[in-house]
Amino acid sequence: MLESVGLDESTERVYRVVLTRSPVSLPELGELLPDLTPAAARKAVETLLQAQLVEQLAGRPVRYGAVDPRLGLAALIRSRRDDLDRTASALEVYAAEFHERMLRTDMHRLIEVIEGPAAITARLSELMAGAEREVLAFDAPPYVTVDGTASESELDLLRRGIGVRALYASEVLEIPDRAERLRALVGLGEQARVAPRVPLKMVLIDGRDAVIPLTASAEGTRTTAALVRRSRLCDALGELFEAHWAQAVPVFSRTVAAGDAHPDLSPAERALLHLLNAGLKDEAIVRQLSVSERTLRRRITDLTARLGATSRFQAGAQAVRRGWL
Structure with missing residues (x-):
């Protein structure tokens, strides 16, 4: 039980005897064990003394007593934790040096080509299972990953408290099952935004590993992807994501910060303008706002008139220019 703090089995057995039979001498330890x-036995006692888990008592013959485990063991655990923290810091340094050397000497090891939907799904699941801080994603059709496995990996990220930010092409919300899955993920903690288009499909894990398709959307279903390991390219992909994220519109989020509200707009109107500005079609907006098509058309007509716009798309642009969004 105490191997993790550096005590072997024999030392732990001696420690338990001292805990329950204190005070105890070396000859008595020999009788009990x-x-x-x-x-x-002598070596085990010396180890316990050094770890400050037992103490030598005054008097003759020499006997040993246990220190309160909440003090002795807690100090030992803190020491081990500090050692692990130092090791973790060293790991980051060594990993950076290793990847820098790979970049200079073996470019092929920085990029792994993954073939086929099942292999892409499995590799993504493996990478996301190892995520520690945040996963960023550009998402757009077509899809090739195995839906059940991919969804479970995303759910696991959210259960573990890993930050997930995903930027979706607006056409995703026009696919009913994808839109409903997105709504569920947002309900579990994903931060999602939408834009008329995304520059590419991508998943970036902790800023160090990126999975991107190797074929253009016009070529049909993607069956090949590249895993790009820690490099300047991953840094650039992260910066690309942040630039597009800043311009995108939140989806399936009804909360509006006090500083973001506009006195001339209700929260529902503001949400509608965001979606119009993102270029969503009526079917997607109806699902997003949970309103009827008739109500949606009435709200669009009212907003375009108030903004002096001649089309729904112009209404979104006018709202941005007026500072309503």
């Missing part, structure tokens, strides 16, 4: 040699 007959299979332990005197030398082994």
Whole structure:
């Protein structure tokens, strides 16, 4: 049980005897643990003294007593934790040096080509299972990953408290099952935004590993992807994401910060203008706002008139120019 703090089995057995029979001498330890040699018992006691888990008591013969485990073991655990923190810091340094050397000497090891939907799904699941901080994604049709596995990986990220930010092409909301899945993910904590288009499909894990398709959308279903490991390219992909994220519109989020509200707009009107500005079609907006098509058309007509716009798309642009969004 105490191997994780550096105590072997024999030392732990001696420690438990001292805890329950304190005070105890070395000869008494030999009687209580007959299979332990005197030398082994003495070594175990020295280890426990050094770890400050037991103390030598005054008087003769020499006896040993246990220190309160909440003090002794807690100090040992803190020491081990500090050691692990230092090791983790060293790991980051060594990993950076390793990847820098790979970049200079073996470019092929920085990029892994993944063939086929099942392999792409499995590799993505493996990478997301190892995520520690945040996963960023550009998302757009067509889809090739195995839906059940991909969804479970995303759910696992959110359950573990990993930050997930995804930027979707507006056409995703026109696919009913995808739109409903997106709504569910947002309900579980994903931050989602939408834009008329995204520059590429991508998943970026902790800023260090990126999975991107190798074929253009015009070529049909993607069956090949590239895993790009830590490099300046991953840094550039992260910056590309942040630039597009800043211009995109939140989806399936009804909350509006006090500083973002406009006195001439209700929250529902503001949400509608965001979606119009993102270029969504009526079917997608109806699902997003949970309103009827008739109500949607009435609201669009009212907003375009108030903005002096001649079309729904112009209404979104006018709202931005007026500072309504």
